[in-house]
Amino acid sequence: MIAFWAVAGVMSAAAAVIILHRAAAASRAQLVDPTLGLYRRQLGEIDELAERGLLSDAERRGAHAEAARRLLAAADAGSAPWVAAGGRRPILIAAIAAPLAAAGLYLAVGDLGARDQPYVQRLAAWRDADPESLAPPQMAAVLRALAAERPRDPDTLRYLAMAEAASQDINAATVALRRAVAVAPERGDLWDMLGEALTAQADGAATPDAVAAFREGLKRNPRSMSARFHLARASIEAGDRESGVRMWRELLADMGPDDGRRRALQAAIYEAEHGRTPAAADDPTRAAIRGMVSGLAERLRVAPDDPPGWVRLVRSYAVLGDATARDAALATARVRYAGRADVLRDLDEAARAQPMTITAPRTAP
């Protein structure tokens, strides 16, 4: 803060010196009205143009007479003289008061003591910190820097993609995974992740790029659950329901009895076969979302400085129709970000999200 005031003082002093120096120089100068000089120059210019052959004699005479009349009129009009002395007090007051007023104004509108926070410095602090304490966007920033240092390391890129996805930046996750498969095309897991990221990027649609990525993944790992699941779903979306359901059933057969994904897959098969989802109580999607939301709530409990995370949590509770949890999370976040109008706005908007509805069938499968 001392350095700040020192620099502010130097700037103020410089401004005062400029004002005082100009005033002092003016008190020594003799003021001449430039109007007469300008009209004299005009007369000279007319003569010069005529000498260059650019004005005819008649034009020269006319212009000369008019300019001469102006010169005489200006000479006759004259003007009251200006004084070269006096005014010392108001000048001194201005030179002193201006910096003081500026300091007062700054104290009212500025943020005294706020440090600069260049990105490089913040990044260095995050790199030195315990990774567990970092919010996903901070982790992503650290991993981006690492990936720039190790562009040929597929695992760094894979972790970067995971961090970007956790930060809700699926576009950046896709870019990281594209780089990862470019440096390690032999790794089926990376192709699977890329396929999943591309599917998420397209709001769940099986795009040609995503299908191509899953095929690459399946080539390298024929037992890949993710690739088989998504390729089957792509078949169903493309109209080949029979083949898609068959692939899913094969996948189900390959899953262990305790595999947590079984219920989700069974529900998907049911929906494909019956054109509707199973009962809400048994809905694996809702259960999966609940699991993710619990994870997010836990992460925010450990590392609460994550505005997008809070917005996501509030929206998730709203979507699940859990008004009590939504309001509790909203209240906590509102207190935490009381000074952040942008975050508060996002939180309020998230709280207004409509609960998702599931059409429950009358009978269970």
Add this chain to the structure above:
Amino acid sequence: MIIEIGAFALCLALVLSLAQTGLSGSARLRRSQPLAAAGEGAAIAGFLALAVAFAALMHAFVVSDFSVANVAANSHTAKPLLYRVAGTWGSHEGSMLLWCLALAGYGAGVAAFGRGLPAGLRALTLATQGALGVLFLAYTVFASNPMARLAQPPVEGRSLNPLLQDPALAVHPPFLYAGYVGMSVVFSLAVAALIEGRVDAAWARWVRPWTLAAWSMLTIGITLGAFWAYYELGWGGWWFWDPVENASFMPWLVATALLHSSIVTEKRGAIAGWTVFLALAAFTFSMLGAFLVRSGVLTSVHAFAVDPTRGVLLLAILGVASGAAFALFVWRAPALTPGGVFAPISRESSLVLNNVLLAAATATVLLGTLYPLIREAVSGEAISVGPPYFTLTFVPLMGALLLLLPAGPLLAWKRGDAAGVLQRLWAAALIALATGLAAFALVDPRHAFGAIGVAAGAWLIAGAGAELAERVRAFRVPAAESLRRLVRLPRGAWGMTLAHAGLGVFVLGACFETSWKAEAAQALPIGGSLDVGAYHLVLEDVRAVEGPNYLAERGRIRATRGERLVCEAAPERRFFLTGGQTTSEVAICQRGASHLYLVLGERRASASGASVWLVRAYWNPWASLIFFGPVIMALGGLVSLSDRRLRLAVGRRAEAAS
């Protein structure tokens, strides 16, 4: 600490503007040299303080300091350095700081180079300039502070609108603002002259260099904006009569009128009141533009999305500054001395007619820009006024202006000889007629209006040539004598010839391009083709590329004419990761002055499932002239400005020399 130093410097600049107004105003009241000089010192110090504030904000953008709200909202670490720098003026808050910097810069310019002005006029000009500075700086500090901090900075910024991440647009605002805000000096000179009760030939001479400088900058700024819109938006056009484009065009039209009326006032002491009115109107239109762009009343790709509250404040500034100035005008104008008389056929009359047409053209643009807003405010009904309105109203007025333009400089002052002028212009008329007929006969398809436009462009260029020939008495004196006269022509004359010829070049390009452009659009698979004009285009391949902050699909399009390869173009469709926006990067194959303009659109799946890309192609004949013409015009302005008669501080040097 750097950003806080900037915040302090901004506060200091505001207080110094206040001091500038007080010291300069009281200097005029007490006729005190030291007070006036202290006011000048405050103007210079205020400019330096703002330069520090601007540098501090730029530093925050360069180092991605997201603790500054403005940086967090408009920058990103992945953004290339050029656009991080340009981000300084890419937002509403940053551009207000640039506006204030230009305002203070012009004030400091008057203080530093205004010794050629009478003391009273200079002091009052600086007082007015300071008052404008107080209004805009107070608005910036209290309502749009670019240095505002965030308690908890985000990890990453939201980045700058991808459409603005373009080299032309990075330099467009500084030129535009140098033009807009340059009009403030003219405004201040007018207010000062009205207070002094002195609007004479000398005043007009002092006004001209500032107007010329601002007009030249504004011309370059508008041209850069049009060029950006042409190649960045991918619509194949260069001017859309968008309200924000109009907002920059209106001050330009008024400044053009002012440039010409000030000549009449300077040479003959006539139409002084009208010249002062234009001087006030030019900056009023600049402020109106600032209001339209920032108030949120307009929806435009060029507009800042700003809340209406801040728009109301800008409207209040406009009301206070212009209201006070025009009230002063109403009070003082009747006392202005009438100037010399002139005949209906004379140089003065031609310049007055020029002003009438330009003023009418400004009024039509103003009506077309504001009417939809007024209508929506009154009835709630949203309407848009588009090119058909402007074609019907603006174009005929400009047509009349272009027709009369070459005659003006050939007419004598006081009483002109119309028959003599027509005689001197017969060659130009013949060239224009021949060019128009050739365009009508040779260019397919036949287009009468296009041919008339081409003839108008040729008329302007040949007319400028005829005027030059008249000055050097070409073919009437020996060639050596003509050459001697040519070399000794004042730069002001060269500037005028260049500006008029530049307008002709622009008209030529605009009319030809508008009349004979061709376009084609088709969804193409790899290897697919389409024809536009005389060109056959084949989409050779499309591959993914990765930019610093975007992913792109880059097409390779092979353009042939007959069997001959014309160019291989690489248009891109860019997807910006932050914000998820998609932009088109147009590829332009330059064919002489014409453009083969290619846009790669979105990828789709064809019926067979294969990928196809929507390719749009335009053949824009003579399109380069549209942008080259205004550059020549601006060059003309700068050449005029370098004329020693108009150079700033020439009076001081002349006095020193004597």
